[in-house]
Amino acid sequence: MNQQYTFQIISQSEPGLNNRSFSVTVGKIVGGCSAINAQMFDRGSAADYDAWGDVTGSEFREAGWTWDGLLPYFKKSVTFTPPPASDVEKYGYTYDVEAAYGGNGSVQAIYPPFQWPSEKVMRTAWAELGATPQKEAAGGKAYGVFWLPSSQDPKTQTRSYARTAHYDPVASRGNYHLLVGHKVTELILAETDNEERGFEAQGVKIQPVDGKNVTTVSVLSDQEVILAAGAIHSPGILQRSGIGPKDVLSAANISLKVELPGVGQNFQDHATTSLFYDMTSDLPGPMDMFMNQTLYQEALRQYEQEQKGPLTLSGGNSGAFLPLSLITNSSQTILSAINSQDPSAYRPKDTHPTVLEGYANQLDSLKKLLSSKEAAVFEYPISVGAMIAFLKPLSRGSVNIDPLNPLAEPLVSYRTLTHPADLAMFIQGIKVFRRLYTMPSAKTLGPVELFPGQMVQTDDDWAKWLKTSITPSFYHPVGTASLGPKSKGGVVGPDLRVHGVTSLRVVDASVMPLIPGTHTSSTVYAVAEKAADLIIKDGQ
Numbered sequence: 001m002n003q004q005y006t007f008q009i010i011s012q013s014e015p016g017l018n019n020r021s022f023s024v025t026v027g028k029i030v031g032g033c034s035a036i037n038a039q040m041f042d043r044g045s046a047a048d049y050d051a052w053g054d055v056t057g058s059e060f061r062e063a064g065w066t067w068d069g070l071l072p073y074f075k076k077s078v079t080f081t082p083p084p085a086s087d088v089e090k091y092g093y094t095y096d097v098e099a100a101y102g103g104n105g106s107v108q109a110i111y112p113p114f115q116w117p118s119e120k121v122m123r124t125a126w127a128e129l130g131a132t133p134q135k136e137a138a139g140g141k142a143y144g145v146f147w148l149p150s151s152q153d154p155k156t157q158t159r160s161y162a163r164t165a166h167y168d169p170v171a172s173r174g175n176y177h178l179l180v181g182h183k184v185t186e187l188i189l190a191e192t193d194n195e196e197r198g199f200e201a202q203g204v205k206i207q208p209v210d211g212k213n214v215t216t217v218s219v220l221s222d223q224e225v226i227l228a229a230g231a232i233h234s235p236g237i238l239q240r241s242g243i244g245p246k247d248v249l250s251a252a253n254i255s256l257k258v259e260l261p262g263v264g265q266n267f268q269d270h271a272t273t274s275l276f277y278d279m280t281s282d283l284p285g286p287m288d289m290f291m292n293q294t295l296y297q298e299a300l301r302q303y304e305q306e307q308k309g310p311l312t313l314s315g316g317n318s319g320a321f322l323p324l325s326l327i328t329n330s331s332q333t334i335l336s337a338i339n340s341q342d343p344s345a346y347r348p349k350d351t352h353p354t355v356l357e358g359y360a361n362q363l364d365s366l367k368k369l370l371s372s373k374e375a376a377v378f379e380y381p382i383s384v385g386a387m388i389a390f391l392k393p394l395s396r397g398s399v400n401i402d403p404l405n406p407l408a409e410p411l412v413s414y415r416t417l418t419h420p421a422d423l424a425m426f427i428q429g430i431k432v433f434r435r436l437y438t439m440p441s442a443k444t445l446g447p448v449e450l451f452p453g454q455m456v457q458t459d460d461d462w463a464k465w466l467k468t469s470i471t472p473s474f475y476h477p478v479g480t481a482s483l484g485p486k487s488k489g490g491v492v493g494p495d496l497r498v499h500g501v502t503s504l505r506v507v508d509a510s511v512m513p514l515i516p517g518t519h520t521s522s523t524v525y526a527v528a529e530k531a532a533d534l535i536i537k538d539g540q
């Protein structure tokens, strides 16, 4: 990935992953991560978003932070263009416009005009293993095996993302200014005599990012400030402004304005790893194209001249999303172990009691999701090798300012696998590949496991291997300025306003209280559409 377009951040050493450190990839470009993502454009299950309402409480449920409340915004945010009948026939695409789409939002979703033949073989193999084939997953049924669209323009077959969808069409408006090459360092807050909201956000301070001429300029707002710097950078802006956990702020010598212990906590992502297989059949696949200049040049010509062929594919268009009960017959043992544990046992000792209370609610919801047949615990993306992503982590990390240099990149701690149930589930999840490749359809590909291979057999072997092979991020950081009451570690209320501050909302992946079992961009667009409605309503 071009380093020019990403922030350069290295995580803290990860105690659950043999103290390894990892690159934290987030986009430093107009459009943010949507400008560099893999364009896999799906949604979680209804149960995933209903869990948001469960963990945050009735005020949030009534304000629509549930699947039924969010579905209209998912629909509104996107225009889905169905594939031509010939592609449906050729590749077996299935979809249900009524259940999932019907809006005319500016982000485009399509099924590309190409799939490798192995896609169909693997989808059949997952069904043979027991995954329910879904006609349409984006209507709340994101479990089983299904197609998922790409965020891609149907005419040009190029990326459709926050910039092309939400900035370019309005760039010429006189009242819209996009200032590139600068970063927000902190918010400008003024005291109010409002008892509940003692501060008002009046604007932001900005600096150029080139490191030269570092002058700070104030930009004032006469309405409100919307913070949308993503789950890695929004918490730092709040903390530098005096909004956050007391101990984090005092360590950095920042005076506390609004004590909000949840800022930067509740950090979640989807951890991933891969096995490596050699497919000995002669079915053509992407490696054949990349290894053979003639094939590659022809693919390039097809893409550039006809907007067709293998280069219209992005990260992949299907996957198996499995509930725990399909992965292992030991799910009850795992759940009993979670039940018998004190929720605080695997959180850092200094975790604030309100954050712990919110986390205890999350564990209750997670237990329900782990028991459900309608919520996925692992994703197995088809077409990117034998990759697995863990969708329901119990471990929680943090993103805090660096006390020695608050303006530097934040201290990112994923704390992946610090809850032992996560490792127990991952061991079961990874073993599914070995079952998968004994299914009749998968066997036709002639799979030979190259890595880790037969040296890894027992659960202990897998546990050791996983700690050396897992990376903590599928690039889906969320939860660092979470929806929820302040008494439960929440940072924003049902209207996305930061507790204790008027005229300040957070509108990005930070607000998700629980990470949904899906790639996260479409959920961010839905949250943003809902935010737009809230802002318009309040302005009337």
Ligand SMILES: Cc1cc2nc3c(=O)[nH]c(=O)nc-3n(C[C@H](O)[C@H](O)[C@H](O)COP(=O)(O)OP(=O)(O)OC[C@H]3O[C@@H](n4cnc5c(N)ncnc54)[C@H](O)[C@@H]3O)c2cc1C
Residues within 6 Å of the ligand: 025, 026, 027, 028, 029, 030, 031, 032, 033, 034, 036, 037, 038, 039, 040, 041, 042, 182, 183, 184, 185, 228, 229, 230, 231, 233, 234, 237, 315, 474, 475, 476, 477, 507, 508, 509, 510, 519, 520, 521, 522, 524
């Ligand atoms: C490599 C990669 C692959 C991914 N693949 C997929 C995928 O296939 N499908 C999917 O659905 N999701 C995917 N995602 C995740 C998805 O793109 C993100 O969940 C989503 O874009 C997050 O949106 P956001 O608005 O919360 O934050 P971001 O997209 O991170 O946007 C935040 C913006 O704020 C800017 N910013 C940060 N700090 C400051 C500051 N101090 N001042 C001013 N501006 C600031 C950033 O430059 C950025 O433009 C992927 C992400 C990555 C990085």
